[in-house]
Amino acid sequence: MSWLDGMVDEGEVASQEQRLDRTTDRLAPGAFTGALSTIGPGLLRGAIEAGRTVQTTALQLGSAAIESDLSMGASYFPEFEDGQVQAQREFGEGEARRIGEETAKSVMDLRPDPTEVGMVGQILGEAAAVLPRAVAGTFAAGPVGAAVAAGAPAGYSGKQVAMAEGIDETTATLKGLIDASTVGVGAVMPAARFVGPVIGDAAIAVGANVGLGMTGRGATGALLESNGYHLQAEQYKAMDGTAILTDAVLGAAFFGIGRAGMRRPTTEHVDAALTERTIQHADVDTAPGAPINPRSAVAHQDALRTAIDQLQRGEPVVLPESIHSAQFLRAADESPVAAPSRDMALATARQDLEPTVRLELEQEAAGILPNVRDVKTELASIGRSLDALDDSFKARAKEFQQQGQGRKRAEQSAREAIEAERLELNDRQTSLNDALNGNRSAELARAELAALNRGETPNRLQDRMDVRADAIAKGFERSPLAAGVAEGNTKLTMAQIARQEITRILDDIERAEPTLQAKPLEIGVPRQAGKPDVVAAEGAKPATDAGHPATDTQESASAPGKAATDPEIAVADEILARAEDMQLPTGATDADGNAVTVSARELLAQADADIQAAHQDARGFAAAAACFLQRGF
Template sequence: MSWLDGMIEDSEARSQDQRLDRTADKLAPGVFTGALGTIGPNLLRGAIEGGRSMQSTALQLGSLAVESDLNIGSSYFPDDGQVADQQQFRETQARDIGESTAKSVMSLRPDPTEVGVVGQILGEAAAVLPRTIAGAVVAGPAGAALAAGAPAGFASKQVGMAEGLDESTATKKGLIDAAVTGIGVALPAAKFVKPILGDAAIAVGANVGLGMAGRGATASLLESNGYHTQAAQYKVMDGTALATDAIMGLAFFGIGRANFRRPTAAQVDAALTERTNQHADIDTAPGAPVDPKSAMAHQDAIRSVIDQLQRGEPVVLPDNIHSAQFLRTAEESSVVAPSRDSALVTARQDLEPKLRVELEQEASGILPNVKDVKAELSTVAQSIAALDDSFKARAKEFQRQGQGRKQAEQSARQAIEADRLDLADRQASLNEALGGNRSAEQARADLNAMDRGEVPQRFQDRLSQRADAIVKGFDKSPLSSGIAEANTKLTMAQIARQEITRILDDIERADPTLQPKPLDIPAPKAAPKPEGAAPKADSVPGGKPTGAKNAPAENDPAVAPKGEVAVSDPVVQVADEILARVEDMRIGTGAMDADGNPITVSARELLASADADIAQATQDAKGFAAAAACFLQRGL
């Protein structure tokens, strides 16, 4: 084959390319091309940007701190080589971090020639939104803006330097990107208007406008520094960038609304009310109630106790609380108040930091030149004492100035008084300084005593008061004391029932009641009556019995007066005896005296008054019956 054959083949290939419209350029990606594949790499990119920016910040701060220490130490032991080595180490490490960050970001960010618009938007959201949410949760709006903007600016600077920008231009470009991203995150917290839709529209529009301004500023910066090719990539009206800004603004708005909203006053009140109910129904119970009846009994007892304490009455729990059942955990040991020595130790541990702060503040007023102050004070005292001796000299001085004798003497007295006031003020200030110095010296001595484990004498009263407060803190409150006392006591009715049962059992054991037994006695045979027999002496016409058989009826308890039966009843006697032993009960009337105290009456007196009223009513009833019978018989 000759070279002519090769020319024919090349010409044929070009002809076919022209006929078929072939091209070596890549095809433009579709809108959704590579959309899902960008989420994972860009999540990693966002994490790398955040981590590397924190690493770089920590490196810079740590290195600057070390250099500061070396510079301070070099004032005594000059060693500029260590400072230079530290600076070189910092620059080397910062350069390595920046290069690795730029390499990672450039390899993970979506390529516009291979990824569509949706993929680019999703990639940017996956890189920025997670760290924005984390910053909002940790530190609110400021944290969200910092978490979103600082890594974006750091990555932008490193990528710009990797693409050929000088460090100054790349730094300014990174600052622009950081400001645009951070302000875009903080915009939703501004709450421009109250309606949520209007606020969302304004926030999204502001984020879009902010993105346009950022791209314009970046293009102007690159153009002014001679980077024309890079400046052409930042178009103010870039469609993909506009869509990304709008979607990111909406996402930032949602994050801001979700995290920056504070609870309303009604929500806070509802939460506090629920917590109060939970404390009353659950926390104060002796355990978990076994059934709803027990839970209701506990709640009724709590309300009853609170009402009784508010009325100033003694605490008496309802009867149903004693039948309530609760599932209790292991019995906790009772809380015992600490001893006096233990309270003093605890009080000292609590007060020692505060006392040290006070003493250190007082000790800071120590004068460095006490001897000079004392010497000046002595000089001022001598000057005050010599003022009166200078009267003649001052008067002559004023006479030489053209004043008359009397006027010169008056001027001399005024000058002496003015000097006396000045010297007195100076003397007072010097004495105050010396007094403060004495207090400072005393404070320093007290600090030394505390270092030795001693407590200064002037703080003993505060220490004792704190120990008393600690011991008193273990005393029960009126509510808890009343509930505990009521739980350990039974009501009077329960005491009476138990005591009656016990006494009756004792009586029964000492003198058992005889039980009647039926006897099998045959019926008597009826004897025939003789004719004309006289009637029996124990009967009278009319069927009414007379004689001896009627006598025992007087001693029959069944026909005895009711009052005598009540007195002879053993149960009533036992009850009276028990009530005589039990302490009297005071019953509230619901009224208040002049001092605002509740008025109560004795239960015994009230019962006695009721018995008297009943007896009087019974007597009056008998009189009414007699009067009615008299009226019916005689008509009077």
């Protein structure tokens, strides 16, 4: 038909196309065009984004750990580094680049094409990609898990797709952060619970997610525009209708997911949990240990129930006989760490030091001279030359005179030549002696290496083994700080700690200045006076009854004096006077939730006042009892 087409005038063809309004552009898809076909690719795209994000994160963490290990090994053995850290870094970067390129290709192939898929299909495709992983993150870790599961893959795929479209890595990274923040914050926003009613809270959540989407698109467009990517920036419009509807649908879905994952427990759930905890406390926590058999467990439960019933009836507690035959496994005391024996410490020290000593011996043994006889012959020759230097003075002076120098000048030149030759011979002699000494050390190292191969312990290793063994044995000894922590873990009371400290201080004082022990004096009983004409001492009370002699004020005053001069109390007062005041918690809290504390000094002062009041009350009770016994009222 080409010959027939050629017969038609081109102007006629153009006129007909203009009349029929023909165009080469494709028809715009309808709202529901290809809607259902985007769900499957959307699910696959979401799974790929999540999986590749996890894979890249694991790769980077593993590569960083390997690089750290290689760097640490290179710090100890620099000769074995040989570019391993750089090679590992390049391998990690290459793998991450490969995964990113594959992710970008998969995402670009699976996301819906706006020229072929309608608005509903685009919304369903985006929802299918984001919502399943958001649900999984919510049930795994709550709202935070939903934010991470929804936002992190979106940000990673956004960065990789941007780099695949020709955007530089820095700009792509910033774009990915914007995408991750927008989706992640939108997923976690329902946890805020802005208002009480569900409808109002849902409306706020949906509107906030739409606002986030508009902000994210505006920020992305501004970022691309500022960096010179004008064509890409045109794709991100804040008022894009399809994107706004997508954000609204995702916001409603996020709200539903968040409310489903944050359901408050009902009263029945709380009561059931409290009942279960009470039963566990009664059956397990109050037991003296783990029962060895069911009979012991039942005996403990029966004894506890019987004791509670008896206390409620006001009866004395009488435990049943079955509890006495019950057996429980109690927690064993912490077994002290046993220090190794001397032989074990030496064996461990040999195992630690033998590789290092072997390496040192091998390096020293490599310095053996192959021609020791020639070195010794040369040394003997140098010695003879040094001895003959002074005898060659006249001959050297005569040679310089023959060269035209005067006598004094020739003698001076001869002395200078002799000194220069002596210095050169001495240097050579020193170097040869050093070589012989090194050869001697190498021979000794070879012998020690042979002894080490035979299982023997050379002297060089023995000294270092002793030092290392002492360090190993000392490592099992508790330092003062560790001993204090261990003692504190025993939950000693303040009284026990103070008593131990006072005993230690008194022992130190006793060792420094031994106390003289007083011996009692044997004094006879004084005779009874014939008549009471003796004047009572000042401050003494007259006797009111024959059976009750007068009390001496000195004896009565000796009680507080004795308490004041008691060495334990004096030392305790001295310790408290020098130490800083201690704030003890009372177990209560103030209005702000802070723990209420009291001063230890105030508590001690209050305890002293209570003791004195108790002594006064005791005297009053004794007087009242005596009065009642004597007079009957």
